[in-house]
Amino acid sequence: QVQVVESGGGLVQTGGSLRLSCTASGLTFGNHAMGWFRQAPGKEREGVSCIGWSGTIQYYTKSVRGRFTISRDNAKKTLYLQMSSLKPEDTAIYYCAPDCASSNGGIYSSFTNWGQGTQVTVSS
Numbered sequence: 001q002v003q004v005v006e007s008g009g010g011l012v013q014t015g016g017s018l019r020l021s022c023t024a025s026g027l028t029f030g031n032h033a034m035g036w037f038r039q040a041p042g043k044e045r046e047g048v049s050c051i052g053w054s055g056t057i058q059y060y061t062k063s064v065r066g067r068f069t070i071s072r073d074n075a076k077k078t079l080y081l082q083m084s085s086l087k088p089e090d091t092a093i094y095y096c097a098p099d100c101a102s103s104n105g106g107i108y109s110s111f112t113n114w115g116q117g118t119q120v121t122v123s124s
């Protein structure tokens with residue numbers, strides 16, 4: 001069974017930065033696209049970013065483009081999300097998931113065994 005563990009969240013002020021990490025087990029990490037998703041209080045989970053297996057293809061939701069950078073280290077089986085210029089509206093629990101894809105401007109994954117996520121809180 002595929003399991004993911006997210007880390008790196010925290011409390012930052014507007015304009016600050018954080019780097020999230022995600023490790024995955026139960027799959028051949030380097031063979032799978034990986035993505036970041038987030039869920040704010042009272043809202044549905046949304047796709048934030050997706051990176052292809054080799055790292056050369058990346059997708060971002062419009063609201064984070066130019067501020068967030070997704071990357072991966074296949075040797076370490078780790079996915080990253082570097083977040084800069086953070087805004088209060090970025091406050092959410094962030095999750096990672098394998099097998100993401102982009103369609104019609106959205107980012108999706110059929111993954112069902114979501115992890116605990118990591119809380120990101122941006123204060124104004």
